Amino acid sequence: MKLRFFNTMGRLVEDFKTIETGVVKMYCCGPTVYNYAHIGNLRAYLFDDILRRTLEYAGYKVDHVVNITDVGHLTDDNDDGEDKMVKSSRESGKSVWDISKFFTEAFFKDIDNLNIVRPTVNPKATDHIEEMINLIKRLESKGFTYNSAGNVYFDISKFHDYGKLALRERQDLTAGARVAVDPNKKNAHDFVLWFTNSKFEDQAMQWESPWGRGYPGWHIECSAMSMKYLGDQFDIHCGGIDHISIHHTNEIAQSEAATGKKWVNYWMHNEFLIMNKGKMAKSSGNFITLDSLIEDGFDPLDYRYFSLGGHYRSQLQFSVESLNSAKSARENLFERVIQLKKDTNNIPSTKVGVTAKDYIAKFQDHISNDLNTPQVLSDLWLMLKDSNLSSGDKLFVVYDFDRILGFDLLNLEIPKQNDEADLEPEIKELIDLRNKARSDKNWERADELRDILLNKGFTITDTPSGAVWSKNV
């Protein structure tokens, strides 16, 4: 399967070729663990996951690195503001280390709930201070840095290609009116490699360095950790679209300045999740977590389905109504797959016919063309509704698609239904009332009745052919 991806560097869809045959080395910017990830952040990790699964489906071994930022990420990416971890610590009264541990665990819980394959390495910034110091020393010895007011800066005027990812012309590199220019900088877009405590007296995380006791800038960590685990040159670097103009631009400058070589071949960026016409962001308070969706009765995989319904390079508008449609579609899919399992005793065809092969070819064509997940979901439904296909062939194709879609359909269990005759009249009545509430689209009442039934020891699962119940043991 030949892969083609949109490369932000150059803004073109390109054929994908690896540096080393059969292996993809990929670095994705990870979470800053000062708060819960919101579902907009999680969209980025779902994109990484689809990318990784596609690469593996195509036969590559993937070395997938996602960093955990637990120091140095300021509230403004341009070196202004306060360290996000320190701010969270001050507001909560907990130590930065406790905060980091707590939110790292919360992050992995979300990742697991969404069936995102865990990265091969998850380096923590605070475990790699030595690597960052060494990289800064390399830059210093090559003349790319200067010291000012106690901090070490990267001098962008020394790096001739600065801004190539963001397509910034050198003459446009004057700081915007929005940000007050740091008088200690030679050029407005120079950035800090190492802060000493001259800037933030109350920074709890500090280390000795040749430039004084302090802590690293945010950008240097991604260069230091990616190069440690993937080498001086690697295949793919991912991140949210908001990283293009500052974070990734600075990562490229310092990495290529240090090695003198091209650093990364493919830059891939996902667009934002939009809510109420704005980017979902913790700073604006305009955000929803995965846990809050679960509390509202959604399955985390409803959100996975919802995300796949949008192309990663398009903005995705979030609303409860659209998540509800994703939920019904996902439930419908699971129900169909359960039916296929029942029809075939869960044994997919070993040799599929031409029609099934055509569907797989179409699917591969769409996913390999810059990860067209919305098209793939529509392929999936066309296939499931195709009366020319046997159940065995359908099951084979659905399992094949699911290697990338990631709903874990192979392990989807056929729900056990207890005997109708065992049902007490009171329970039977509650189930009937709930079915009626659902058919009246009175979701609130339906949820209420489901909770009542749950309290009485009955779990209700909604399927396209109506609700099924099971008694909890």
Ligand SMILES: [Zn+2]
């Ligand atoms: Zn990064």
